[in-house]
Structures are given as structure tokens and as C-alpha cells.
Amino acid sequence: MxxxxxxxxxxxxxxxxxxxxxxxxxxxxxxxxxxxxxxxxxxxxxxxxxxxxxxxxxxxxxxxxxxxxxxxxxxxxxxxxxxxxxxxxxxxxxxxxxxxxxxxxxxxxxxxxxxxxGTSGRQQRETGIEVLLLDRGYDSSVAERAPWLLLGAKTLSYAVNMAALRYAKKQGADDVIFTSSDGRVLEGPTSTVLIATVRDGVKTLTTPLLESGVLPGTSQGALFKTAAEAGWHLGYGPLEPHDLFEADAVWLVSSIRLMAPVRSIDGKEIPVSRELTEELTALLVKGSRD
Incomplete structure (x- = not known):
């Protein structure tokens, strides 16, 4: 209904x-x-x-x-x-x-x-997703040079985003991470990119720079608040593709799907941490309560 x-x-x-x-x-x-x-x-x-x-x-x-x-x-x-x-x-x-x-x-x-x-969101956050890196066709500074492109606004003009998802599915993948023409990690068609690294007991959560033309994620914002309170270090890029492959875990995050762990990028498997996913999902849910 x-x-x-x-x-x-x-x-x-x-x-x-x-x-x-x-x-x-x-x-x-x-x-x-x-x-x-x-x-x-x-x-x-x-x-x-x-x-x-x-x-x-x-x-x-x-x-x-x-x-x-x-x-x-x-x-x-x-x-x-x-x-x-x-x-x-x-x-x-x-x-x-x-x-x-x-x-x-x-x-x-x-x-x-x-x-x-729908059922796909729950399934993807439980089983993880395979993603492709796709070039968005803009460099990472275009949002500041050309505000009329509305890269930081959530508009109804989602034809390109949906085309990217259809392309990924034709290639056997589930989703997409857009990159800029100068090699920066941006966002998913309907999600925010997050990576976690754990070094010498220090846990760091990083997302791409907002200035690179990504939509400010409400889930990312809610999670960062509670993650900081829980002792996580926070970062705002810039991120490049090698950062995704070197991270301890990568997620695509959105309001409905919550945290979907990325299990492969361009066909190459990357680490998936059920422990970190559960911890951060709990923090996201906590931070999402207005």
C-alpha cells in the first residue's frame, strides 16, 4: 500500500x-x-x-x-x-x-x-555488495566552478544515476562508486561512501570530501556524530581508489539500506568486517533518532 x-x-x-x-x-x-x-x-x-x-x-x-x-x-x-x-x-x-x-x-x-x-536493502546489508568504479566525467573541483550543475543537491534528475546502476547490473555487479576524472572517490548513485581503517588500535572512519561535489549524506552525518562519541577518529578524504582497496572495510551507506558492506570492487575482493559493520550500524541507528 x-x-x-x-x-x-x-x-x-x-x-x-x-x-x-x-x-x-x-x-x-x-x-x-x-x-x-x-x-x-x-x-x-x-x-x-x-x-x-x-x-x-x-x-x-x-x-x-x-x-x-x-x-x-x-x-x-x-x-x-x-x-x-x-x-x-x-x-x-x-x-x-x-x-x-x-x-x-x-x-x-x-x-x-x-x-x-523493498527486500533488496535488507539483503544487501546482510550479504554485502559487489561494486564497479565508474567515471562520472567531471573533475573533483567542478562543483565549485559550476554550481549550476547542482552536484550537492538532491534533485529529481536521476537518469544518469539509474543508468549507472543498470550498467553495473549488466556487468554482474550490484552497485557503483563514482570517481572524478582526476581520480578522486566521490559517492554511489544513491549512497555515501565510507571506509574504516584500524591501525595500532586507532579506529578511523573516512568519507570523501564534500567539496568534491558529493551530496552531504544524512546517514553519514548521523553516524559521524555517534562514532566520534564512541572514540572513532573521523576524516573527510580526499580519497582515491587505492584507499578503498587498502581499507579494513568499505560501505555504501543510505537512509533505507543503512550500511551495505562492499565485498568486491571491479571484481577484486576486499576485506569485509562483520564486527565493524555491526558496531557502526548500531551507532548509525543511535544517531538516526532525532
Missing amino acids: TVLVFLDPDHENGRVADASKPQLMATDQGVTRGDGIFETMLAVDGTPRKLSAHLARLAASAEAMDLVIPPAPAWERAIATALAEHPPATELVVRLLVTRGVEGAGTPTAWVQASAP
Whole structure:
């Protein structure tokens, strides 16, 4: 079952819509141009995880795109309506979506979608994943030189990301880690890259530089906070492919899948640590409770 709740001005708590019937105009710019933004979060036992972080990132994406969106309290009310309308479930995927609206109308289209998660996320975090390194085609400084590319915003224009995943699956892999044209590790199509190293008893958790054009990960941010409290050292790259192969463990991290251990890169096996995965997953869950 999928629940849709539109953020209409004349419905304080959102307008519940029939998900089995068409709801968007064919001329909506989210459909015709992919002109919009979104966030995806996990709700556990009716409570959204990292809600404030997702709302903050949604607002940042909107600012980058000169897109006017409803304020945070309106989203919170609509999310509460969507969760109340959905049959009780341990876990639900909650998506926040905004488009620039029907062309010429000047009013954005905004809605919340709540639905059950698929099975692939749980399977991948339990069994691990095989990834390919794919060149994104930009160097690591392009985000600063060309902000109109929106590399740090979470936009609806995900055609390239989905094409990369399809390519990986045709090659027998599960996922992708993008690299820059100057050899820096960036991110996954729908995830953040994390590596762990343990040297002389010192545990270090590292993620790529945000300035290299990666989307700031809400899961990475939540994990870094609790990991620091637990004694982990933290780092922000820059990372190169050899760092992945030399690490004690590598993960792709996202709000729904949580921590998916990488077990091979370009067909070459790398270490997988169940102990570190369990420790960091527990810290991520702890840090995800707003």
C-alpha cells in the first residue's frame, strides 16, 4: 500500500490522495523536465529517522534550485498524516517530493509518499555488495566552478544515476562508486561512501570530501556524530581508489539500506568486517533518532 499526502495551502495537515489514480498534471515540470527535489527517509514504528536532517537538506536543495517549498512544520504535519493513514508497519519508506509545478502556474507541487520498503536493502546489508568504479566525467573541483550543475543537491534528475546502476547490473555487479576524472572517490548513485581503517588500535572512519561535489549524506552525518562519541577518529578524504582497496572495510551507506558492506570492487575482493559493520550500524541507528 502507498499513501500520498499533498501539501495544499487549504489543508493544514495535508490532503490525502488516492495513490491508485493519476495525481500529477502531464505538464508538471517534475515530469517534463525532472525539475524538482526529493528526500527519502526511514520511519521505524511510526517515527521518521533523521527528520530534521532530511528537512534541512531538502531546504538546501531548494535554495540551490531557486525553488520555493513549504516550511518544515507543514512537512512534519503531512508526514504525520501519511504515517497515520498507512497500516501499522515496523518500517516504512517516507519520500518528500517537490516539483516546480505546472509550467506557467508559478506554484510548486509538493507531496509525501509512504510505502513499505523493498527486500533488496535488507539483503544487501546482510550479504554485502559487489561494486564497479565508474567515471562520472567531471573533475573533483567542478562543483565549485559550476554550481549550476547542482552536484550537492538532491534533485529529481536521476537518469544518469539509474543508468549507472543498470550498467553495473549488466556487468554482474550490484552497485557503483563514482570517481572524478582526476581520480578522486566521490559517492554511489544513491549512497555515501565510507571506509574504516584500524591501525595500532586507532579506529578511523573516512568519507570523501564534500567539496568534491558529493551530496552531504544524512546517514553519514548521523553516524559521524555517534562514532566520534564512541572514540572513532573521523576524516573527510580526499580519497582515491587505492584507499578503498587498502581499507579494513568499505560501505555504501543510505537512509533505507543503512550500511551495505562492499565485498568486491571491479571484481577484486576486499576485506569485509562483520564486527565493524555491526558496531557502526548500531551507532548509525543511535544517531538516526532525532
